Amino acid sequence: MTRYGPQFGPNYTFLGVPECDLADPASLVGADVVIIGAPFDGGTSYRSGARFGPSAIRAACYLAHDGSRPSLALQVDGLQDLIVRDAGDVEMFSGDAARSCEVLEQAVQLVAESGAMPLILGGDHTITWPDVTGIARARGWGRVGVLHFDAHADTGDIEFGSLIGHGQPMRRLIESGAVRGDRFLQIGLRGYWPPPDVLDWMRDQGMRSYEMTEIVERGLTAVLTEAFTIAQDDCDGVFLSVDIDVCDPGHAPGTGTPEPGGLSARDLLDAVRRICYELPVVGMDVVEVAPPYDHADITAMLGNRVVLEALSAMARRRADQERPVQDRWRPGRPLLDRS
Numbered sequence: 001m002t003r004y005g006p007q008f009g010p011n012y013t014f015l016g017v018p019e020c021d022l023a024d025p026a027s028l029v030g031a032d033v034v035i036i037g038a039p040f041d042g043g044t045s046y047r048s049g050a051r052f053g054p055s056a057i058r059a060a061c062y063l064a065h066d067g068s069r070p071s072l073a074l075q076v077d078g079l080q081d082l083i084v085r086d087a088g089d090v091e092m093f094s095g096d097a098a099r100s101c102e103v104l105e106q107a108v109q110l111v112a113e114s115g116a117m118p119l120i121l122g123g124d125h126t127i128t129w130p131d132v133t134g135i136a137r138a139r140g141w142g143r144v145g146v147l148h149f150d151a152h153a154d155t156g157d158i159e160f161g162s163l164i165g166h167g168q169p170m171r172r173l174i175e176s177g178a179v180r181g182d183r184f185l186q187i188g189l190r191g192y193w194p195p196p197d198v199l200d201w202m203r204d205q206g207m208r209s210y211e212m213t214e215i216v217e218r219g220l221t222a223v224l225t226e227a228f229t230i231a232q233d234d235c236d237g238v239f240l241s242v243d244i245d246v247c248d249p250g251h252a253p254g255t256g257t258p259e260p261g262g263l264s265a266r267d268l269l270d271a272v273r274r275i276c277y278e279l280p281v282v283g284m285d286v287v288e289v290a291p292p293y294d295h296a297d298i299t300a301m302l303g304n305r306v307v308l309e310a311l312s313a314m315a316r317r318r319a320d321q322e323r324p325v326q327d328r329w330r331p332g333r334p335l336l337d338r339s
């Protein structure tokens with residue numbers, strides 16, 4: 001497996017963090033998080049363009065690319081307090097989905113076995129199949145719960161004559177046993193897909209899928225609390241998969257299959273923060289950012305902040321483990337609190 005660097009365009013890392021090389025195990029030693037780009041959009045069913053997601057997410061920020069981002073809300077620096085490295089992109093073969101998934105799965109497994117958390121930038125949602133499979137090979141088959149943010153269930157069986165595509169990764173993961181169906185939690189579904197026979201299959205697997213109407217009625221906070229309990233039950237960690245189309249197209253227009261009526265950017269950032277602060281996250285991906293349809297970098301900026309929010313919350317989680325409860329971070333604390 002050779003380091004490809006960014007598959008498209010100039011060579012830069014996520015906000016200037018140091019690079020590493022998956023072919024050089026010494027460069028992974030001590031890393032807490034390794035970022036991997038997966039510029040694959042050969043699995044899209046409608047508009048392609050997510051192959052440009054990794055470079056866009058890495059770069060979309062108005063501050064210096066200096067490998068440092070102190071969080072106002074969390075009072076930690078996710079890029080400095082954790083050891084974060086960027087391995088560049090894994091080479092994706094646009095016309096060969098099976099081969100692309102195979103090399104990505106190997107890269108993710110290698111990083112997970114090194115002890116670092118793989119954080120994969122997509123790419124279309126096809127990549128969550130190799131992402132979570134690689135984690136499961138390293139961490140235990142069926143031992144990781146999944147929290148999946150998306151407008152779509154991505155549990156199709158055969159689409160366009162193929163088992164591999166961005167509408168099917170979650171089905172492949174449950175079929176293989178990499179993830180238990182009853183530890184698979186979906187948040188933000190809406191719209192007009194999948195059809196009833198696919199919903200029947202999902203029900204039979206014991207999946208729990210929170211459609212937007214239920215989220216609005218019960219509140220996102222209550223839904224997340226319930227999902228956290230299920231995802232962790234008899235599992236050793238959770239994988240967080242964020243399809244940017246979980247957000248309303250007004251908050252994330254640059255994506256391949258936009259569906260009106262989604263979460264706000266604020267909802268998503270708060271949810272990601274809570275997940276990475278409260279749960280043992282062992283892997284994460286951010287997918288379906290498609291820059292050709294973006295406006296004013298809105299979607300790329302959100303993808304960048306989803307990654308930063310996750311890293312900041314992980315850094316805060318680690319810092320707070322040493323502290324007495326009353327000194328730990330809590331939402332609602334005034335910014336300039338002097339106590």
Ligand SMILES: [Mn+2]
Pocket residue numbers: 125150151152154166243288
């Ligand atoms: Mn998806």
